[in-house]
Amino acid sequence: xxxxxxxxxxxxxNFTRIRFQxxxxxGHLNNARYMDYFIxxxxxxxxxxxxxxxxxxxxxxGKSWVVSRVQIQYLEPVRHNDIVKIMTRLIRLTPGxxxxxxxxFDKEGNRLKATAWxxxxxxxxxxxxxxxxxxxxxxxxxxxxxxxxxxxxxxFEARVKQLRKQVGEGKYSGERIESP
Numbered sequence: 001x002x003x004x005x006x007x008x009x010x011x012x013x014n015f016t017r018i019r020f021q022x023x024x025x026x027g028h029l030n031n032a033r034y035m036d037y038f039i040x041x042x043x044x045x046x047x048x049x050x051x052x053x054x055x056x057x058x059x060x061x062g063k064s065w066v067v068s069r070v071q072i073q074y075l076e077p078v079r080h081n082d083i084v085k086i087m088t089r090l091i092r093l094t095p096g097x098x099x100x101x102x103x104x105f106d107k108e109g110n111r112l113k114a115t116a117w118x119x120x121x122x123x124x125x126x127x128x129x130x131x132x133x134x135x136x137x138x139x140x141x142x143x144x145x146x147x148x149x150x151x152x153x154x155x156f157e158a159r160v161k162q163l164r165k166q167v168g169e170g171k172y173s174g175e176r177i178e179s180p
Contacts, residue, residue: 010146012045013087015107020080029078034114035070038102041086050144063131065098065120071156072116075164083107087172089146095132097121098141103163109172112163117156 022033029037046052058064078084085105092099097120104114124131133141150162166172 009045009049010144011087011089012049013085014041014044015083015085016041018078018080018082018084023080027080029080029082031072031074034072034074034104034116035067035118037084037086037104038088038100038116038118041102042088042100045088050140052140057137058125062125063122064125066123067118068097068121069119070116072114073156073160074114075160076111076113078104078113084113085109085172090141090144091117091146091148091151092119093138093141093145095138096130101146101159103172105167105172110167110170112167112172115160115163117159 016037018029022029022036024030043054046054054064085107087103087105089101090098091101100118100120102116102118103112105112122131122133123129151159154162
């Protein structure tokens, strides 16, 4: 891996428009499609903020991350053509895995629409078996780790309550909105 990796922003976000083909007959974002938006946002965030592409990493080193567990809370409907703000961050790191938190807001960041914790297991792609992070990638991931003492040893359900409170207090609103 390149030793020129830079420390990324810890809570990057972007804006995206909800596509017609991702919605159910009621015009709501299909619940299975939230993961696509979350994974794509995280991929984009890492490319933009750290010049890191995990697909390229997997091709180069034969190891990558696969989803092993998802916890998601749908809080408010997201509809076709809505512009949403998606924030992602790395919240847990182990020798063989990571957990990302994804937050989906209205475009102003005033309403939390959904949140997820996504656990990834690091795997050897040729063997199809779990692997341990080598020191270089572990150090890089450590530099990406979002640390919030309020999150230590908290459950997903408790985190959802905490996030809803923070959103109500305006913690995620006010950033400049750019059209996707």
